[in-house]
Amino acid sequence: MKPGKGRATLICSNPILNRERRRALPIIGDPDPNTLWRLELFFNAVGLSVERETGIMVQPILKLHHEGFGRIVLIAGRLVAVNKQLRDVHRLGFDNCVKLAQEGDRYVSEGIGLIRKFPDVANY
Numbered sequence: 453m454k455p456g457k458g459r460a461t462l463i464c465s466n467p468i469l470n471r472e473r474r475r476a477l478p479i480i481g482d483p484d485p486n487t488l489w490r491l492e493l494f495f496n497a498v499g500l501s502v503e504r505e506t507g508i509m510v511q512p513i514l515k516l517h518h519e520g521f522g523r524i525v526l527i528a529g530r531l532v533a534v535n536k537q538l539r540d541v542h543r544l545g546f547d548n549c550v551k552l553a554q555e556g557d558r559y560v561s562e563g564i565g566l567i568r569k570f571p572d573v574a575n576y
Contacts, residue, residue, distance in 0.1 A: 471547065483520045483541040491524070491544055495534075498556055499526050502533060502563035508574050510563065516541065526563055529574040533563035 483491075492514065499510040508528045516522035520541035526534035536559070546552040567574045 482518055483516070483544075487541060487544055488516070491538075491541060494552075494556065495524055495526065495536075495559075498534065498559045498563065501556070501560045502526065502528070502567070505560070505564050506567045506574070508567055526559075528563070528567050530576045531566060531570055531573040533566050533574070534559050 492512070495512045495514070499512050502508075503510045506528070510526050510528045510533060512524060512526050514522065514524045516538065520538070522538045522541070524534075524536050524538060525532050546555065
């Protein structure tokens with residue numbers, strides 16, 4: 453982490469892509485390392501939030517084709533707590549920090565809900 457920058461600043465400033473910037477990107481393209489880092493950072497934050505709420509360790513697993521198509525799952529025990537099909541990862545971004553937080557909250561709620569619904573599988 454860079455000196456003088458908090459985690460919230462790093463998470464919020466990097467994935468902001470307004471519609472004009474997103475439209476300027478090609479339809480098909482290879483995601484760069486910075487984009488992959490942002491994707492991992494986002495889903496690691498989701499996993500940590502689920503883990504903090506439930507007390508069950510959550511691990512992200514990312515399988516990505518070099519053209520930006522794939523899947524990310526967050527695993528809690530033997531339970532797939534979050535399952536997201538990825539498309540056009542090179543165009544990953546949010547219009548603003550509020551949209552970023554809303555999307556993250558949606559995944560966190562989904563993960564917590566499944567863990568609470570199937571606690572035996574998550575604690576296996």
